[in-house]
Amino acid sequence: MDSLQEKLWMHARRTGEPQSVGIELTYRCNHRCDFCYVDHDAVAQELDEDRWTGILTEIRDAGCTTVLFTGGEPLLHPACLKLVRRAKELGLLTRLYTNGSLVDRAKADQLGELNPLGIGITLYGTDARSHDRYTRCPGSFDKVIDGVRMLKNAECHLHLRWYPLPENIDRTDDFIDLAESLGVK
Numbered sequence: 001m002d003s004l005q006e007k008l009w010m011h012a013r014r015t016g017e018p019q020s021v022g023i024e025l026t027y028r029c030n031h032r033c034d035f036c037y038v039d040h041d042a043v044a045q046e047l048d049e050d051r052w053t054g055i056l057t058e059i060r061d062a063g064c065t066t067v068l069f070t071g072g073e074p075l076l077h078p079a080c081l082k083l084v085r086r087a088k089e090l091g092l093l094t095r096l097y098t099n100g101s102l103v104d105r106a107k108a109d110q111l112g113e114l115n116p117l118g119i120g121i122t123l124y125g126t127d128a129r130s131h132d133r134y135t136r137c138p139g140s141f142d143k144v145i146d147g148v149r150m151l152k153n154a155e156c157h158l159h160l161r162w163y164p165l166p167e168n169i170d171r172t173d174d175f176i177d178l179a180e181s182l183g184v185k
Contacts, residue, residue, distance in 0.1 A: 017063030024070055025052070025077040031099055031135040033124070035165075038072045049079035053086055060090045066117070070097040081110050093117050097161070101140050103147030112154025121148055122161040126174040134165070148182050159185040 011017070026046050027038040047055070059067060067087050074080045075098055087094050094114070100121035103111075111119065121144060125131030131141035151158055160179045164172060179185060 015063065019064065020066040020068065021059050021064050022068040022070055024072065025074045025080055025083065026072040028076045029071060029073040030076065030101060031137050031140060033134055033136065046077065049082060052079065052083050056083065056087050056090055056092065060092055066093040066095065068095040068097060073099055073102065075102040075107065081107065084114050084116060088114060099144060100147035101143035103150055105150055108150035108154040111151060111156050116157065118157045118159060119151060120159055120161045122163065123175065124163055124165065125168055126171050126178050130168060148184065152183055
């Protein structure tokens with residue numbers, strides 16, 4: 001039997017309707033990675049909750065079934081979790097890509113309740129030294145790992161996202177080991 005995702009893709013191909021949309025809620029990010037494209041001062045350009053709600057309705061009305069919330073760091077947008085909730089109320093399947101460092105117990109519990117299809121958390125290294133060197137934020141690795149554990153405890157569907165960079169490509173096996181030790185994909 002075909003999975004739900006396969007059925008949705010077949011429907012999209014048959015009808016020409018979009019199946020999935022990614023929206024960047026904000027360009028802001030609390031990390032300062034050298035290789036990143038985000039404008040850390042772009043808050044004046046962010047859309048507010050009402051405008052995003054209208055866009056989510058348009059996405060649904062266009063036949064789309066899945067929306068990915070990303071950024072910058074989407075959890076910096078004050079309405080991020082409200083918009084995930086609104087998307088679900090509109091019947092959209094939801095995903096979230098985050099760096100995980102802003103997850104606290106309250107956010108983890110809310111995300112557990114919202115039950116997105118998946119939450120992807122990005123790592124740039126397999127330990128504090130290597131990860132924090134990329135993010136240029138001391139302590140970010142420990143915050144990300146704490147966020148992963150809180151989301152795991154809230155029974156969220158998680159996967160770690162690994163960006164193989166020249167300085168860490170030889171640590172891919174270590175990354176897989178770290179993910180397995182945390183009980184995530």
